[in-house]
Amino acid sequence: xxxxxxxxxxxxxxxxxxxxxxxxxxxxxxxxxxxxxxxxxxxxxxxxxxxxxxxxxxxxxxxxxxxxxxxxxxxxxxxxxxxxxxxxxxxxxxxxxxxxxxxxxxxxxxxxxxxxxxxxxxxxxxxxxxxxxxxxxxxxxxxxxxxxxxxxxxxxxxxxxxxxxxxxxxxxxxxxxxxxxxxxxxxxxxxxxxxxxxxxxxxxxxxxxxxxxxxxxxxxxxxxxxxxxxxxxxxxxxxxxxxxxxxxxxxxxxxxxxxxxxxxxxxxxxxxxxxxxxxxxxxxxxxxxxxxxxxxxxxxxxxxxxxxxxxxxxxxxxxxxxxxxxxxxxxxxxxxxxxxxxxxxxxxxxxxxxxxxxxxxxxxxxxxxxxxxxxxxxxxxxxxxxxxxxxxxxxxxxxxxxxxxxxxxxxxxxxxxxxxxxxxxxxxxxxxxxxxxxxxxxxxxxxxxxxxxxxxxxxxxxxxxxxxxxxxxxxxxxxxxxxxxxxxxxxxxxxxxxxxxxxxxxxxxxxxxxxxxxxxxxxxxxxxxxxxxxxxxxxxxxxxxxxxxxxxxxxxxxxxxxxxxxxxxxxxxxxxxxxxxxxxxxxxxxxxxxxxxxxxxxxxxxxxxxxxxxxxxxxxxxxxxxxxxxxxxxxxxxxxxxxxxxxxxxxxxxxxxxxxxxxxxxxxxxxxxxxxxxxxxxxxxxxxxxxxxxxxxxxxxxxxxxxxxxxxxxxxxxxxxxxxxxxxxxxxxxxxxxxxxxxxxxxxxxxxxxxxxxxxxxxxxxxxxxxxxxxxxxxxxxxxxxxxxxxxxxxxxxxxxxxxxxxxxxxxxxxxxxxxxxxxxxxxxxxxxxxxxxxxxxxxxxxxxxxxxxxxxxxxxxxxxxxxxxxxxxxxxxxxxxxxxxxxxxxxxxxxxxxxxxxxxxxxxxxxxxxxxxxxxxxxxxxxxxxxxxxxxxxxxx
Numbered sequence: 047x048x049x050x051x052x053x054x055x056x057x058x059x060x061x062x063x064x065x066x067x068x069x070x071x072x073x074x075x076x077x078x079x080x081x082x083x084x085x086x087x088x089x090x091x092x093x094x095x096x097x098x099x100x101x102x103x104x105x106x107x108x109x110x111x112x113x114x115x116x117x118x119x120x121x122x123x124x125x126x127x128x129x130x131x132x133x134x135x136x137x138x139x140x141x142x143x144x145x146x147x148x149x150x151x152x153x154x155x156x157x158x159x160x161x162x163x164x165x166x167x168x169x170x171x172x173x174x175x176x177x178x179x180x181x182x183x184x185x186x187x188x189x190x191x192x193x194x195x196x197x198x199x200x201x202x203x204x205x206x207x208x209x210x211x212x213x214x215x216x217x218x219x220x221x222x223x224x225x226x227x228x229x230x231x232x233x234x235x236x237x238x239x240x241x242x243x244x245x246x247x248x249x250x251x252x253x254x255x256x257x258x259x260x261x262x263x264x265x266x267x268x269x270x271x272x273x274x275x276x277x278x279x280x281x282x283x284x285x286x287x288x289x290x291x292x293x294x295x296x297x298x299x300x301x302x303x304x305x306x307x308x309x310x311x312x313x314x315x316x317x318x319x320x321x322x323x324x325x326x327x328x329x330x331x332x333x334x335x336x337x338x339x340x341x342x343x344x345x346x347x348x349x350x351x352x353x354x355x356x357x358x359x360x361x362x363x364x365x366x367x368x369x370x371x372x373x374x375x376x377x378x379x380x381x382x383x384x385x386x387x388x389x390x391x392x393x394x395x396x397x398x399x400x401x402x403x404x405x406x407x408x409x410x411x412x413x414x415x416x417x418x419x420x421x422x423x424x425x426x427x428x429x430x431x432x433x434x435x436x437x438x439x440x441x442x443x444x445x446x447x448x449x450x451x452x453x454x455x456x457x458x459x460x461x462x463x464x465x466x467x468x469x470x471x472x473x474x475x476x477x478x479x480x481x482x483x484x485x486x487x488x489x490x491x492x493x494x495x496x497x498x499x500x501x502x503x504x505x506x507x508x509x510x511x512x513x514x515x516x517x518x519x520x521x522x523x524x525x526x527x528x529x530x531x532x533x534x535x536x537x538x539x540x541x542x543x544x545x546x547x548x549x550x551x552x553x554x555x556x557x558x559x560x561x562x563x564x565x566x567x568x569x570x571x572x573x574x575x576x577x578x579x580x581x582x583x584x585x586x587x588x589x590x591x592x593x594x595x596x597x598x599x600x601x602x603x604x605x606x607x608x609x610x611x612x613x614x615x616x617x618x619x620x621x622x623x624x625x626x627x628x629x630x631x632x633x634x635x636x637x638x639x640x641x642x643x644x645x646x647x648x649x650x651x652x653x654x655x656x657x658x659x660x661x662x663x664x665x666x667x668x669x670x671x672x673x674x675x676x677x678x679x680x681x682x683x684x685x686x687x688x689x690x691x692x693x694x695x696x697x698x699x700x701x702x703x704x705x706x707x708x709x710x711x712x713x714x715x716x717x718x719x720x721x722x723x724x725x726x727x728x729x730x731x732x733x734x735x736x737x738x739x740x741x742x743x744x745x746x747x748x749x750x751x752x753x754x755x756x757x758x759x760x761x762x763x764x765x766x767x768x769x770x771x772x773x774x775x776x777x778x779x780x781x782x783x784x785x786x787x788x789x790x791x792x793x794x795x796x797x798x799x800x801x802x803x804x805x806x807x808x809x810x811x812x813x814x815x816x817x818x819x820x821x822x823x824x825x826x827x828x829x830x831x832x833x834x835x836x837x838x839x840x841x842x843x844x845x846x847x848x849x850x851x852x853x854x855x856x857x858x859x860x861x862x863x864x865x866x867x868x869x870x871x872x873x874x875x876x877x878x879x880x881x882x883x884x885x886x887x888x889x890x891x892x893x894x895x896x897x898x899x900x901x902x903x904x905x906x907x908x909x910x911x912x913x914x915x916x917x918x919x920x921x922x923x924x925x926x927x928x929x930x931x932x933x934x935x936x937x938x939x940x941x942x943x944x945x946x947x948x949x950x951x952x953x954x955x956x957x958x959x960x961x962x963x964x965x966x967x968x969x970x971x972x973x974x975x976x977x978x979x980x981x982x983x984x985x986x987x988x
Contacts, residue, residue, distance in 0.1 A: 077442035078150045080157075085441060102433040104234070105210070106181040110431055113181075114157065114164050121739050121751030124168040128258045131298060132251055133160075134748040140885060141295040146873045148887065149295060152444060154434035155240050158233045159247045161432040165231065166264075166411065167255070174224045174429050177231070178208060181431075185211065208428050221421065221428055227407060228398050232414035232430040236439040238446075238605040241415045242281065245270070245376055246290045248413060250297060252374060253322050257304060265374035265410035266322040269367050269397075271329050271390070273379045278312065278328040281378060285309045285326050310366065325367055329390045367397065371405045375412040436604070445604040446580075446618040451479060458623040465505035466512035469585050469623075473498075473509065476583035476621040477516065480562070483580045483619075489652035490823040491557040492607055494580040498565040499626075501585060509585070510565045523562040554578060579603035584622030651830050653868065654823035655837045662837045662863040663819040664893055664904075666874055667933050668812040674805050675885070677749040683802055685761045689794055693787055695767040695777065730779040734758050737782065740792045745800035746884035758795065766791060800884050811936045816873055824871045835863055842868040847948050848891065848909050850955065855894055858959040862902075864894040878925035880918055888922040890943075896959050901940070906930060908945040 072083055072095060084100040102108055117123065122133060137156050141149040165171045171180065206223050224230045235241040252264040270285070272278035284290040288309055291297055297305050308320035312327035367373065375394055394412065402408040417436070419427045439445040459468040466473065476496055483494035498513075500506035510526045513519055554561050554576045564579075582603050603618035655663070738755045741747070747754065762782065763773055771778050781787055818837050831841040831849040833856035841852040843866065855864040867874045867890055875887040892907040906926055923945065930941040944966060956962050 072441050075441055077152045077444050080153050100438055104426055104430045104433050105183055105428050106431055107433045108183060109181040110161060114161050117164055119739055120735055126259050128254050129163055135298040138746055138748050148870060152240055155244050158244045158432045162231055162248055172229045173226055174230045178428055228409055230412040230429045232419045232427045233432050234419050234430050235434045236436040237417045239434055239439045239444055242284055246296055265372045267370040267372060268324045268374050268376060270326045270376040275328055277379055281326055371401055372410055374410045377414045379416055446616040448620055449617045450620045465508045472621060476581055479619050480581045493559050493578055495578045496563045496581045497579045498583045500565060500567050503567050506565045506567050513563050519562055523560050525561050525564045527566040577605045577607045581619045584626030651826050651840055652823055653826050653838055653840055653842050655819045655821055656839050659837050662835055663817055664863055664865055664895060666816040667937055668815055669809040669932055674807055675803050676805050677803055680749045680753050680803055683757055685765055688761055688765055688798055690765040691768040693767050695769060695781055730773055733779050733782045737788055737791055741796045744792055744796035804879060809932055818865050818872060821872050836865050841866045851909055854955045860896050860898050860959045862895045862897050864892060866892055876925055876929050878921050880921055898960055904941045906943045910945050910947045
């Protein structure tokens, strides 16, 4: 899998960082890993960390998670070679985007596509009723009257319905489900967690499965429907000209010549010869809304909501879609399709019936994607198969964390004639917070936006006018979105004005955008997916009668801003009346802790190269890829080269053995317990399968499970124990089932197999080196240091030791220029082969240009912390030394590597860099890697 982005100074996972415990965080959480814990309020103003995965309350998800987790652990048994290759490429390979950034899929994205594949390809579920009855939570029919009614019923119109108990409320729900032969799967993913990417993965899997597997029943034509024009235009950015498939690692390189795919947008007419087609439109294209209804500005800005008008054929999309018998429907923001009486659903039902009439099998599938897939009664769809909630997204730091800035004790105004006066204190608090953000983000060309939610249209106008009177806000920098009430204003908003408002909503994240404040009565829901909303002011109580969800209220401010370090949480600050705060805290029902603080957070420090410091620019050469993977001869791997007799096999092992118990849903360790093993308690095949999968994951191998299993089996039989063993002996299984023995086996075999499958290739100097002066501005939320001999305005540090070292470099007369490389922000990463045999990327801490006796030497420098038990250190060091030798050989410029131990230099800095090097000694077996010496010695030469 792609390299995990780890913090430099790992903290204790139970310690909550940032904002004085106001933010719910799990230290060092990685969004591409299955979560091992989650946060819960402790009732004392803080949070506690609960081991295991956050439970899901949805009807099917708990049981589906269990079977998918087990299926994943056993190597995806039952999938085709096509699917296996896609999974290997997506999830077990390192990826870099065209701009050099590393990329890996979030676990929520991985689980979503795995679940769809499991249900369709492995279990062959092609009917929604079968799906529900197979995985329904027992609590949903545990009431006496439902014990014998675990079935789907039909209403008088022949429509199928599910009657069940909602477990968390105890109330009965009656929900319509799709007709026979129409498999409908819903994926619940929080706003900003990347559901568009999952749509693209689903399309790609269906495409190649149909293209390469002779018996495939998957689709090669796709209809993607958006609920309104703004959602459509957001999807258009990704799918027009197949952009998302070209810019993300979705299509394996060796299959690109097989990619014969075309996107057709609404209004386009296409009669080409592409083997596969995606039709993208908003649902309104399929039916006429009439010309006499009043203009609704929210509908005009976001696109009209779905209504029950007559269906009419589109002159382009509808005719083209109806030609295809192997068609998959993909609904974005699918909570708009919750009612069988909506025309959206009727259109899908009509298409399904037409395909059945022609072919007998109907639509291939209907995939629903939404952050809030609920029907009009607030009940979740019964066909949701995977759940990535907002709480998880906040913990994974892939969306902003909501933070209530509570700075006033005033009660919510009850009666008033002027909203701007009544709410003045809250308005000024929000504007103050917005100004802090505006000043902080100005150097990195981010224009933060304040979003105001008003009680009614009159209040919105009054509040907007009061904000326009602020000295630093101009009239055209405030956007109001609503319908002016007839008789209380100068008239309806014209279509021309609404077009301008729509364009402003589209471009609000772009540099140079003028909109600073948006005021709306109805908060902008799905589709208005901008990143720059950093402050939300809520002046509405949002009662339950409003049919508005808390996540929808803050959802427009959840997406992460760009150029912010992925290791640190971003926040959307929420200011509001007591009633609004009470409403927002409803997020905690879904498990999101919303912290409250009277101390607003620090938005971070922008780091950027300074033009006036051009002489401190540093050029860092780049070499071509060092390592490649080749699995062609993995089956011929010789176990005789593996270490022998690592474990003594006792004929009568201790009766009590400590084992590791993993959570049934998450697969993460919950506890270690002592278990008495009976002779038949452990089956060797199960143990070997688990070990095989662990070896593949640890070494990040892209080969098949069936290629590695025989190697595991042979190593067990012939060399791992101190004697050759009979695999039918239960003692062998019991020994391998021990946590310590199994881990030892995995560690050894993963390292050897990883290195066996890794080949080095001759490196070449790339024509374009890295110039630190070309680094894009980024935001740093940890420690910074001030220095003058660096190209950057500030030195981005992880800890005080790095800050002290930066000060030393800045004052050393022989250091002519230096820089903190700040990991992936500068793009300076070195490939290395890790201890477990996987190819990873290592980021050095500092680079320095040193002059001594007329000679210039370039140094890569690493600061070593107080505790360093990382088994990867020696591998990183060796690769850094090798990299320096290669660059020296190919450029003629001397490059060296040094590592500074904390214990040697903390509070004990010399006056010059040459003296510092003189205080180090070469490490054993290394030419240019230095460790602490007991006493100073002469400099080895600079």
